Amino acid sequence: MFKKIILILLLAFPLLVDAQEDIYNPSKEYEYPSDPLVRDKLEQWQDLKFGVILHWGIYTVPGIQESWLICGESWPKRDTTMTYEAYKKWYWGLADQFNPTKFNPEKWAEISKNTGMKYLVFTTKHHDGFNMFDTKQSDYKITNGPFKNNPKADVTKYIFEAYRKQGMMIGAYFSKPDWHSQDFWWDRFPTPSRNINYDMAKYPQKWQKFKDFTYNQIGEVLGNYGKVDILWLDGGWVRPALKTELAREEWGMNKRGRANYPNFNQEVDMPRIAKMAREKQPGILVVDRTVHGPYENYRTPEQSIPKEQIKTPWETNITITSSWSYRQKEKVKSSYWVIHIMAEIVAKGGNLLLGWGPTPEGEFPKEIEQPLKEVGAWMKENGEAIYGTRILDFYNDGTTWFTRSKDGKKKYAIACITEGESIPATLKWKGNLPAKGGKIRLISTGKNVDWKQEGDEVVVSLPKDLIGKKSQALAFSFN
Structure with a gap:
């Protein structure tokens, strides 16, 4: 039916x-x-x-x-x-x-x-x-x-x-x-x-x-x-x-x-x-x-x-x-x-x-x-943040887009960088906060990044060797 x-x-x-x-x-x-x-x-x-x-x-x-x-x-x-x-x-x-x-x-x-x-x-x-x-x-x-x-x-x-x-x-x-x-x-x-x-x-x-x-x-x-x-x-x-x-x-x-x-x-x-x-x-x-x-x-x-x-x-x-x-x-x-x-x-x-x-x-x-x-x-x-993913109810904050793994164990944030601009020192998004004490991983390097919560906002500190460089977007995974 x-x-x-x-x-x-x-x-x-x-x-x-x-x-x-x-x-x-x-x-x-x-x-x-x-x-x-x-x-x-x-x-x-x-x-x-x-x-x-x-x-x-x-x-x-x-x-x-x-x-x-x-x-x-x-x-x-x-x-x-x-x-x-x-x-x-x-x-x-x-x-x-x-x-x-x-x-x-x-x-x-x-x-x-x-x-x-x-x-x-x-x-x-x-x-x-x-x-x-x-x-x-x-x-x-x-x-x-x-x-x-x-x-x-x-x-x-x-x-x-x-x-x-x-x-x-x-x-x-x-x-x-x-x-x-x-x-x-x-x-x-x-x-x-x-x-x-x-x-x-x-x-x-x-x-x-x-x-x-x-x-x-x-x-x-x-x-x-x-x-x-x-x-x-x-x-x-x-x-x-x-x-x-x-x-x-x-x-x-x-x-x-x-x-x-x-x-x-x-x-x-x-x-x-x-x-x-x-x-x-x-x-x-x-x-x-x-x-x-x-x-x-x-x-x-x-x-x-x-x-x-x-x-x-x-x-x-x-x-x-x-x-x-x-x-x-x-x-x-x-x-x-x-x-x-x-x-x-x-x-x-x-x-x-x-x-x-x-x-x-x-x-x-x-x-x-x-x-x-x-x-x-x-x-x-x-590609981990794209292939095989499924939707989240809260899926967007400004130029950041969110997906999740099919089993629901991971969430992904894809922070788009405006063309012509460089990677900043920090990125922020609202909603889809990591679990308390959880880790945020930068997918392109496989390494965890420092982050903190300010109210309902996540503030991610980016590695020094990335700041000022160019990228279309940065993708993160977290629980």
């Missing part, structure tokens, strides 16, 4: 990203999975805390936004020197140029592991319908273009293998909408929005073909590529109809001006898909993003962090660059930013899924190398 928990997700301001209108509000309800294998996997996933999401596809070739520029809605900023139909033709044709000859998934996985990441989510297919795996359901795929004769042309296979060898959980991103499919966007009609562009009531067999196509493709991803732990489904508008005005309001339709969402059922038969998924991959987490119910095993606020702690499973997916997919001369956020939001997210009960896009040649952008290296160094020394 599902345990149903209802709560309001109050999101903080969106973090720095490209201006876009494709972000939907997370679900406001959560249902724990009933399958004990899924519950066990969910518990394991919650221990990991830190993952990577990689957007890679034909949009990488010119360095433009992934998929959305071919959507007929008014907000994507496409090249207006071309007609809309000519633009779509140009975009589809990028498949003939995508030739990532420097593709080295082993290096990708090594960099991710050294950053401290514990799981991967890779885009097997985005909304544009270009397949990054060797599907038999479509000819529009990386194994059909200029990269087809490369020994690693089936890139999903080799990415999954490389990350699996590094001991990581494997997540398959899959877009439910497919704008290249004639059973979703039919060339007989215009494509004014992200939705299917024909009357489903008049052409029910066509929609059934699309549901079968989706089912078969997901079956390929989960049946042909080894162990997969997460099926991460994007495209939340492909879902059952929003039948009430309240539902539309809660999902952010009216607030975001999404009156173009039709009140018809775009359901792709999730019960059938989930049943097949768990036959092929017992215990797999199914994440039907923004669609409340038994097939959203954890929630996924995008490019934002909830204002308050949430006691059910969730994951924030955020980019370290200014966009999900590759751009030239990327604006990259610092290691301070990554570690500070990680401390906040974990203290609030979530996981951090950090994203960027590989280059057209198949490499990680040079710009992210240094911040990732710095994050990895910090995580290597201080």
Whole structure:
């Protein structure tokens, strides 16, 4: 029997990203999975805390936004020197140029592991319908273009293998909408929005073909590529109809001006898909993003962090660059930013899924190398306060965030240092006081530090050899 928990997700301001209108509000309800294998996997996933999401596809070739520029809605900023139909033709044709000859998934996985990441989510297919795996359901795929004769042309296979060898959980991103499919966007009609562009009531067999196509493709991803732990489904508008005005309001339709969402059922038969998924991959987490119910095993606020702690499973997916997919001369956020939001997210009960896009040649952008290296160094020394932890009721005081060990025997304080400032002589926090006569250990050194209590505040004296140096944060353990 599902345990149903209802709560309001109050999101903080969106973090720095490209201006876009494709972000939907997370679900406001959560249902724990009933399958004990899924519950066990969910518990394991919650221990990991830190993952990577990689957007890679034909949009990488010119360095433009992934998929959305071919959507007929008014907000994507496409090249207006071309007609809309000519633009779509140009975009589809990028498949003939995508030739990532420097593709080295082993290096990708090594960099991710050294950053401290514990799981991967890779885009097997985005909304544009270009397949990054060797599907038999479509000819529009990386194994059909200029990269087809490369020994690693089936890139999903080799990415999954490389990350699996590094001991990581494997997540398959899959877009439910497919704008290249004639059973979703039919060339007989215009494509004014992200939705299917024909009357489903008049052409029910066509929609059934699309549901079968989706089912078969997901079956390929989960049946042909080894162990997969997460099926991460994007495209939340492909879902059952929003039948009430309240539902539309809660999902952010009216607030975001999404009156173009039709009140018809775009359901792709999730019960059938989930049943097949768990036959092929017992215990797999199914994440039907923004669609409340038994097939959203954890929630996924995008490019934002909830204002308050949430006691059910969730994951924030955020980019370290200014966009999900590759751009030239990327604006990259610092290691301070990554570690500070990680401390906040974990203290609030979530996981951090950090994203960027590989280059057209198949490499990680040079710009992210240094911040990732710095994050990895910090995580290597201080990961005890992050990995495998759980929440405390009192989880924050200013820029200090608190977690605890799963057995409850230890508490952790992660004191964030403002970027540009040096480590001070003392640090203070309120709440979560150590036991009387207890010890506070600086995790990075393994040594105890002096401390005292002043009223309801802990005052920690830092070692002299640290004072004046730089660090993104200092982590402490205590009983």
